Amino acid sequence: MTRPVVAGLDGSRESLAAADWAAREALRRDLPLRLVHAWEGLPDDDGDAELPELRAPQYHARRVLRGALDLLNARYPRLYIAAEQVRRQPGPALLAEAENAELLVIGNQGTGGVGGLLSGSVALTVVAHADRPVVLVRAGETVADEHLPDGPRKASAATPFRDVAVAVDTGRPCDDVLDFAFHAAELRKAPLRVVHAWHVPLSKGVPGVEERTRIRTAAERELTELLAPWREKYPGVVVSENLHEGRAAHVLVRAAGGAGLLVVGRRRRRTAVGPHTGPVAHALFHHVHRPVVSVPHD
Numbered sequence: 001m002t003r004p005v006v007a008g009l010d011g012s013r014e015s016l017a018a019a020d021w022a023a024r025e026a027l028r029r030d031l032p033l034r035l036v037h038a039w040e041g042l043p044d045d046d047g048d049a050e051l052p053e054l055r056a057p058q059y060h061a062r063r064v065l066r067g068a069l070d071l072l073n074a075r076y077p078r079l080y081i082a083a084e085q086v087r088r089q090p091g092p093a094l095l096a097e098a099e100n101a102e103l104l105v106i107g108n109q110g111t112g113g114v115g116g117l118l119s120g121s122v123a124l125t126v127v128a129h130a131d132r133p134v135v136l137v138r139a140g141e142t143v144a145d146e147h148l149p150d151g152p153r154k155a156s157a158a159t160p161f162r163d164v165a166v167a168v169d170t171g172r173p174c175d176d177v178l179d180f181a182f183h184a185a186e187l188r189k190a191p192l193r194v195v196h197a198w199h200v201p202l203s204k205g206v207p208g209v210e211e212r213t214r215i216r217t218a219a220e221r222e223l224t225e226l227l228a229p230w231r232e233k234y235p236g237v238v239v240s241e242n243l244h245e246g247r248a249a250h251v252l253v254r255a256a257g258g259a260g261l262l263v264v265g266r267r268r269r270r271t272a273v274g275p276h277t278g279p280v281a282h283a284l285f286h287h288v289h290r291p292v293v294s295v296p297h298d
Helices: 013-029 052-075 090-099 120-129 175-188 209-233 248-255 279-287
Strands: 005-008 033-038 081-086 103-107 134-137 164-167 192-198 239-245 261-267 292-297
Touching (some): 005 013, 013 103, 013 175, 090 103, 164 248, 175 192, 192 248, 261 279
Parallel strands (some): 005 033, 033 081
16 A cells, blocks of 8 residues: 655644645655645534534635645646545544554644644644654745755755754664665665764763763764664665764754754654653754654654
């Protein structure tokens, strides 16, 4: 079964940027795109649509979906795009959509309110519980932002792609995260920047130079060994290993600078729904201005 790239819409600038990013990613992966607008206030097919209080938000929902569909069809005529309004709360609707998606793309800090889809808490809940990769895209993200500037000229679709960056914990490596990152870099013909944050355990007290050097050397060796089979699987991807001392959130926010895409892992949650993504991921979603991909793993 061919899995589509799915984009959630709510009419906000963030969600429109997410839909455009999703369209480009669908083309890169040779997959169809599915646009979804979810709102539990949509009327049933039994005549409720005639209620005056439902007409305005219903028309708004239709305009959001139709406007995005027309825009993306004009920009990407080679892409197959389907669109659907879903009568369901946005969070559960998107989690259901993610089950059959190659990846789900949503806006980072979309609007709430009538006809709104992705408030911050809804987006984080979707990220925390989706069983497929979820991409968060900020408002204003354009095709040029994925590319490097060419000397004094501005970046454009004609210049090479920016690096793909991926966060790696050598103590808890994850094949799903690395496979996504390597594949994304391969699709873009972009370098892959592998980032690992290391620090001296508090139990060590204040370490001397030799102890700090030993810890860093061990981290370098572990990272090189971890990446060896992936370099072999993706021989065309140029990989750089980046180790930085410090806490993961601070290191990754800095390391994402200049990248076109940041890939991070997230352990699957089996508990009740809620917007809990962990402190590192939460910091990245709020402070990284490029698209961030959250890849679930066991």
